[in-house]
Structure formats: C-alpha cells, structure tokens
Amino acid sequence: MKRIANRIRRFLSRISFRLMAFNLLLVFLPVAGILYLGSYEQKLLGLQRRALQEEARLLAAAVASAPVPGRAAQEILLERHRLRGNVTESIRLRVISPLGHIIADSHSLSGPPPPQRANRAKRNFLYRVGAYLLRPLHLSRTTEYPLAEGDYYERSERLLGAEVRSALQGDSGAVERISPDRRSVTVYVAEPIRVGDDVIGAALASQSTFRILQDLYTVRLGILRIFIISVIVAIILSWLVATTIVRPVRQLRLEAGAILDRRGRLRGRFRGSRKHDEIGDLSRALERLTRRLDEHVRFIESFAADVSHEFKNPLASIRTATEMLAEVDEQEQRKRFLRMVELEIARMESLLAGVREITMIDAQLTTEVRTRVDVRGLLERIVEGFRLRGNVSIALNSPPEACEVNASEDRLIQVFVNVLENAISFSPPGGVVTITLTCDASMIVTTIADQGSGIADADLLRVFDRFFTHRPDATRPRASHTGLGLAIVKAIVDGYGGSITPSNNKGGGATFEIRLPAA
Amino acid sequence: MRRVKQTIAVVDDEETIRETVAFALRRDGYDVVTFPDGGAAWDVVKDKLPSLAILDITMPRMDGLELCRRLRARSDTLPIIFLTSRDEELDRVLGLELGADDYLCKPFSMRELAARVKVLFRRLSFIENPSAQHAEAPLKVGALALDLQRYMATWNDARVDLTVTEFMMLHALVRHPGHVKSRKQLTKEGYPNDTYVSDRTIDTHIKRLRRKFEEADPAFAAIETVYGVGYRWVA
Secondary structure, X not given: OHHHHHHHHHHHOOHHHHHHHHHHHHHOHHHHHHHHHHHHHHHHHHHHHHHHHHHHXXXXXXXHHOOXXXXXXXXXXXXXXXXXXXXXXXXXXXXXXXXOOEEEEOHHHHOOOOXXXXXXXXXXXXXXXXXXXXXXXXXXXXXXXXXXXXXOOOOOOOOOOHHHHHHXXXXXXXXXXXXXXXXXXXXXXXXXXXXXXXXXXXXXXXXXXXXXHHHHHHHHHHHHHHHHHHHHHHHHHHHHHHHHHHHHHHHHHHHHHHHEOOOOOEXXXXXXXXXXXXXXXXXXXXXXXXXXXXXXXXXXXXXXXXXXXXXXXXXXHHHHHHHHHHHOOOHHHHHHHHHHHHHHHHHHXXXXXXXXXXXXXXXXXXXXXXXXEEHHHHHHHHHHHHHOOOXXXXXXXXXXXXXXXXXXXXXXXXXXXXXXHHHHXXXXXXXXXXXXXXXXXXXXXXXXXXXXXXOOHHHOOOOOOOOOOOOOOOOOOHHHOOOOHHHHHHHHHHHOOOEEEEEEOOOOOEEEEEEEEOO | OOXXXXXXXXXXOOHHHHHHHHHHHHHOXXXXXXXXXXXXXXXXXXXXXXXXXXXXXXXXXXOHHHHHHHHHHHOOOOOEEXXXXXXXXXXHHHHOOOOOOEEXXXXXXXXXXXXXXXXXXXXXXXXXXXXXXXXXXOEEEOOEEEEOOOOEEEEOOEEXXXXXXXXXXXXXXXXXXXXXXXXXHHHHHHOOOXXXXXXXXXXXXXXXXXXXXXXXXXXXXXXXXXXXXXXXXOO
16 A cells, blocks of 8 residues: 555656646646636626616617507617617517507517527537536536426417516516526516506517637637647647656666665766757766766875785884894894884884875865965075985075965975975985076976986886885985875876976976966 | 805895894894895895895885896896785785795894795705705605795696695695694794784785696695685695
8 A cells, every 4th residue: 555655656746647637737827717617608698788788778668658659669769770780680679568469569660680590609519528527526616597387488378488478567587597408598578568557568688699609619619729739739748848858867866876886986987978959067076076976086096005015014023023033132233123113113104194195185285374485585595405415405596576475384395395405315416406496477497307317218107106216326315205205296287287297308308397377 | 064155135125124134144144135125126236146135116316126037137046035024015926936945024033034934945955966965855745846945936847836825735734634724824824923914915825736736737726725714735
C-alpha cells in the first residue's frame, strides 16, 4: 500500500507530469468561458422577457385607448408591425378576448415565420459530446423550464394558458415554453387590456429564443473546438518540453549514478552535452567538476606515493644506522651513526614542513590578506640579508620607481628567497647572482640569473616537480634540499596569476624569470 | 676463508645509506667501493668489475637500471642486488627482466642485506666451482629440487634461475605441500628481517616464479592461487 502511494507521489512530483498539468489547466480556461456563457444565456432570456413585456404593455395600452376595441386591434397591430419593421417579424403579437378568442394576430398580417431550421451547431457531434460531459453543470438550469407543449396555442380555439389567464384577471403573466422538438424556448408574455377598472382582454406577445440560442450554441461549439485543439496542443507541448528538459535531466541523473561505484568512489565522469541550453551548460559544468575532482584524486594519490617515497630514503638511512649502532662499540663510530640519524631526522622534519606547506598553499592563497607590496623595496631588503652569507655576490638592477603587486609580503619573500637560494646553491665560489627587475603598467618581471652549470634541457620542465632534485656536485648534505622549494614557488606564483620560467644562459648558468601582474 | 677479498660496489645517491652499508659490509670482511650515481660508478667499474653490486634505482645522471644493463652486458654471473623505494618501482623493475639477483625494498634491514650478500657469494662459488660436493642432500618434491645451501632450484634436473627472495618464498611453499600460505606469511619468509612490502609485491614475486618455471616446463601448474587467502604448492 505504502509503496503504491509512494509511487503515485513520485509520479505526481515528476517534472513532466507537472508540466502537463499546468498546460492542461491553462486549456481549461475556455471551459470557464462556456460556463460563463450559460449565465449569459440566462441574462439574455431575462432581457427578452422584459422586451416582450414592454411590447405587450404598449399593445394593451394602444388597444385600450382605441374607441372600438375589436376592429381597432387589427389596425393597431398593423401599425406596430409597420413601425417595428423586421424586429416584430419574430415577435408575435395577439389580442385576446376575455373568453380567450383571438381578436387580432400579427401572424395573419405577415404570415407565419419561416420554419425553424434544425440547429446545426447543436446537432454537431462535438457539441453533443461536450454537452454530455458538461451536463452535471447544466442540470440545475434545465429544470427551470416548465415543460409545456411547444407552440402552445397552435391548435387551440381559446388561448387560456397560465399567462393569459393571469392577464385576464388583471396581472401580467409570463411563461417560457420549450418547443415540441425541444430545440428552442418560446417566451410568452401577456398583459391585461384595461378600460377603466375592467379588463376587456389581454395582449399576448411571444417570441422564440431560437435565433439567440442558435448564435449562442455556435459560440459554444467554437469554444469547444478551441478547447479540444488546445488539449491536443497542450499534450504535444508537454511532450516536447519533456523531451527537451526532462530527458536530458534524466540522462544526467543516470550518468551521476554511474559515476559513483557501490563504494562511493569516482569511477567515470559526466560526458558533457553539446546542447546550448541551460541543461547543456549544467552538464558541461558537471563534466568540468568531475574532471577536476578526478584530477584532484589523482593528485592526492600521486602526492601520497611521492611523499612515502621521499620518506623511505631517510627511513632506510635511520634504520641501517641504528642497526649499526647496536653492533658497534667504538665511541667514534657510534657518534658518527648518531650524527647520521640526527641528520636524517632533521631531513624528515624539513620534508614534513615542506609537504605541509605545499598542501596548504592553495587554501591559504585564497584566504590570505593581500596588500600592495613594492617588489623593488622587498628585493633590496632580501639582497641585504643575503650579502652576509657565503662567498657568492648578488647584483640587483632595479628601476627608480616602485613596482607594486597585490600579494602577501611573506609569500613574495618566500618566492624570491627560494629562487635566490637555489641560484646561490648552484653558483661556483666567487660567482655572481644577478637580479634584474623591470616593470610596466601590467607586468612586473624579475629575473634571477646564476653562473652555475645550468639545467639539462630534459630537466627544464621538471624543475618544478615536487621532490625533484638534481645536484651534480652533491657536496652539501641532502637534508637542506627537499626538492619542494621550487614547487612551492610555482604554486605561489601561479596562485597570484603570474608565471615562472627557467632557461639556460648563453654564457652558462640558469635564469629564472618570475612574472607577476602589477597592482 | 676467502683467499681474495671480494669487492662490493655500493651505488646510491643517499650518502647515509652509502656510508652505513659500506661500514657494515667492511665489518663483514668485504672490500667496498661507493659511488653517488650510476655515471660515477660506471666510469670506475667498467675497467674493473666488482664481485657484487648493490644498486639504488632512482639516481641522477645514470640510474640503477641502466647501470645494471651495462654490468650484465659485461658479466652474466656478477650478482646484482637492487634497492627500491616504491612498490610500483619494484613492479616496474621486475617487469623489465634485468637479471638482477635480488631486490630489497627501502627501508631495508642491514642484517637482511648482509645475509643476501652472503647467499649470493655462496651461490657464485658453486657456479664457478661446480665440482664442489653437496654437503647436504637437496629437498626434493616431485620434479622440484631445492639446494638449501646454495639457494638454487632445479625442475626435472634443469636449473631455474631464482632471486634469493623468490627462492625463500618457494621454499616456504614447498616445505608444506598442499598447505595454504598467506601473503603475510610469504612476506615473512621472503623478508625475514621485518622489511615492509605490500601484498601486491608478493603477488608480483609469485607471478615471476610461475613464469620462470613455465619457461622450463610449459605444463607447470604447481603454484595454486587460493582466492582471498594466498598460495599453495600442489605436488
């Protein structure tokens, strides 16, 4: 039971179903129009009754004021007929004696009205289907018509219907009668003809609603046709919308389901749609997202492998050194192995710090506070700090004006110090490291050139790889080189929207060019 | 015992490893020469081959693989031990069929390295001096015979070249035919001194063992995989 209810709820909440429902609701507006026409019909009947009443009263007044009621009636009718022209054609006026006999009849002047043509609109198949479907809404109204036989007085000698009798008794009366073939309603209105206090007869006006109703039915049929066409169009539109919106969305959902395997790992990626609509955009965005995620997962995996690899070397050293410690008694040797262990531990610590640094850079670059930093002043201070170290001299060529970038000063110091230390470590004793700063409106370019052995062409692209170290003269202990310095530099420079490129000098040595966007 | 001191070349870009390995091997009575990279080593050893070589794989200038290839071109019998620091690296190296005699994963135990060096020299002396008598009868299981002293295996009397690690794993399987050995047990047998290797590495060794026996006998099917548990020898 609950499952069925859930299924229904899911079906009802489907976008395609809701689209269809809205479209159909829109289509039902014409039906409201039909209902409104129903009350309009009622109003028209009321108007007609009032018009007939007026006609009957005028006739009654005219007859009453004539000196000889009997003869004059026919003349009055003739005059009215002439006056009203075509309008009276459909209104039948009769003057009736107190006993119910016809004294005068407008039909005898103009002849009977043309026979009622079958109402084509009403006989239409569509109309009958619509009327059948809408019958519950009309029930209350159809009972309002008293069911009397059609042209009520056609074959009777004396006209003594309810309205005539009430007129002969001094009140006006009105009755609506449905024609025998039930095609139309005829409205009868009778008014007393008074001379003084006496009622000397009745004036009867009658008119069929045939024409009015026929027009109404035609309008109704038109609306019904529009309704049916609208329903078809609504269904087609809903289907079209479903195929352009719902189906691609469903496709996306299937792809999303396929991407994660049972254990929740990324397996594939969104294929990305070529469509140019919003769903195409969404699918492309998802495709980019999964590609980025995939790259990230790969990055983390290879990073973990690299890190574990890098830790294995110092670990191996520590392990062998400690094993030797356990077997050697000589103080000198013991000290030597202990020193090795210390060095390797220091190396692991600096490795850890570097790893931590490089994994944090991305997150920190997005949250750090950036200020305008003058690169010229910064370089001057850094060079000043380096002058006291070692036997490599540093030359700084900078323009007279300040060169500002939007950055964190600490990060920039890290960039320049790392590259500078790298250059110094590759410099021969007595060598010169040349720093050249140039800036224009958009770019601030710093080059740092050394006189060392340069970089092998095959390694030019690899120098920024994490843990890449290549030191042909491995005279310095490895503890000071984690192979992360330049990788960190590149991560920072990239984060600032800049670039760093290594190249070899013609005269020997390597140059790093750091380009940063000007503030 | 040894009349001529045996020379071992240790090639590793890690200074500490070079030093401790050299120190330990010298204490065991070997002559040791150390080199920081393959290029420096080749410059020297191409003129005078050492008795045994211990090579790191990732090194600047010339890596261990290239050096191994060059040494093999000069001598078929020179024992070579590789030091690797990644499982993937070991897979790759094993796939290359370089003809190394053993592989140790970093961080390795110095005792283990010393034991392997000893085994390889023992094996070498047998190859160079085949008339030497067996001190002990070999372990025979069906077509397989294992010489536990010289770490050598024969299948239908044909010699199958195994690395020391492969030999020790095979011995563990053969000792109890029909019994399943888990990967963890095989790790312990292949690397008795607590070297950490992953299950995948064990699978790679077993794959290599099977291939070597299949080369000797295409119908070889004595090593059976027990899914989810490990391996067993079916006689």
